[in-house]
Amino acid sequence: MIEIVAPAGNLKKLKIAVNYGANAVYAGLSQFSLRSRSAKEFNEESFLEGINYAHSKNVKVYATVNGFHTSAQLDGLKRHLKTLERLKPDALIIASVGAMKLAKEFAPSIPIHVSTQANVLNYADAQVYKELGAKRVVLARELSLKDACDIANNCDVELEAFVHGSMCFAYSGRCLISAVQSGRRSNLGSCANDCRFPYELYAKNPENNALFRIEENESGTHIFNSKDLNLAKYIDKIVQSKAISALKIEGRTKSEYYVACAVRTYAKALKDALNNTFNPSEYEAELNTLKSRGFTDGYLINRPYEKDDTQNHITSIMQGAMQVQAISEDGEFFASKGILRVNESYEIFAPNDILIPQCDNEIGKIFCKDGKYFLEFKKLINEKNKEFNELHSGNINLCKSPVKLCEFVFLRS
Structure with missing residues (x-):
């Protein structure tokens, strides 16, 4: 069975995702998650409540421990892993090999999923993570479906692929702009989304230091602003590939309605693909009711160099068709x-x-x-x-x- 894996930014969103058709949800607890703002929405009590609620509906919970941690944080990470061992989520989503090693020591009963932040692009990398104890690999979002099939054919590990949500202009989200401009470190979960801001560009004459402003409109240009991923119309192709075990939706910090609509739509698309009643226009119409940055089909179907529609240079948000x-x-x-x-x-x-x-x-x-x-x-x-x-x-x-x-x-x- 192919899973729909949904974001759970807080307990309410977790329950919404469960009720709207998710087979699994992912959520973070404490600063060791890559979405530290949403992780603050949970404490141990509410996280356990979420796990129990999901399990009562036969839905799994994957705990995110996918930040990149400094040495000073490792003692805290060990304590956190002990807490998760007690709470018993269904898997840990981990990005670094060091955190994987600690998880095997301090949370040995919980399966490990390798985060998309680990940038797995080939079966050799997947094999290494498999040997380190990983049950599942969340593929890099730069990967093609053909490459995913190559991994599936050469490595006995579950593969999870993102099908919807925000994209980063940096390679697999490895970004320093937020840290440079506002001191908020993306790789530790506190990204300020600086790539969505409007910028002014200047050309400088080195002989006289004169500056010339380059502008696309009066407010500048969104030079880094990636459109949102939307693969709803390709779910049938993904299913037919038989390479992907789980379809992942990004968006722990997005709205309650976003969670409900995205999960319901992809659950319907997956069901229709399996029943040969696939109807792409229906799914596109529903997803167009969401606020977005415009949509792109990313790189799973087409190679990056074949794409010219991945950025929105005009605005960082577009209103959905319905409110x-x-x-x-x-x-x-x-x-x-x-x-x-x-x-x-x-x-x-x-x-x-x-x-x-x-x-x-x-x-x-x-x-x-x-x-x-x-x-x-x-x-x-x-x-x-x-x-x-x-x-x-x-x-x-x-x-x-x-x-x-x-x-x-x-x-x-």
């Missing part, structure tokens, strides 16, 4: 994420294969149109039966659904 207006964690009350108004229709976004009940009562109605389900409020009523005409993002009041829906359901428009 999330609300989310309900329990299916009974919605929290506003945008604007909720009476007598306006909002599309219901829920996990695949969930039955959405139709209704029409004093609070509102749920109806089906063109195969999609919509909710229209007649009243916005909170838990204390106080009524509102509008609810905006940031408002602490929750509004009642006209009928109970599933957990972690979104309203979008």
